[in-house]
Amino acid sequence: MHAKHRFAERAAKLGINYGDIELEIRQQKVKFKEKEKSKFKTVFKIDENMLTAVKIEKLDFIHVLTLWESNEEEVKKWKKK
Numbered sequence: 890m891h892a893k894h895r896f897a898e899r900a901a902k903l904g905i906n907y908g909d910i911e912l913e914i915r916q917q918k919v920k921f922k923e924k925e926k927s928k929f930k931t932v933f934k935i936d937e938n939m940l941t942a943v944k945i946e947k948l949d950f951i952h953v954l955t956l957w958e959s960n961e962e963e964v965k966k967w968k969k970k
Contacts, residue, residue, distance in 0.1 A: 899956050905935050914942050914953060919970045932959055932967040939964050 900907045913933040921930045931942050939959035945952045
């Protein structure tokens with residue numbers, strides 16, 4: 890529950906609708922596999938904000954673990970895709 894609360898706080902701080910973030914994460918336009926089996930990193934853009942989320946993904950759900958503003962390397966990967 891703590892991670893979801895922090896996720897909502899970050900969205901509010903950036904002035905982004907929480908629902909817009911969830912939609913972008915589900916669309917997964919730019920997705921990278923992490924070391925763990927079902928863990929992924931998703932990079933996306935909302936308004937002028939480039940964001941990265943780490944999530945656990947199963948067939949029946951997506952659980953967002955963390956959200957942050959993307960760094961330069963993540964933005965470069967997003968632009969290439």
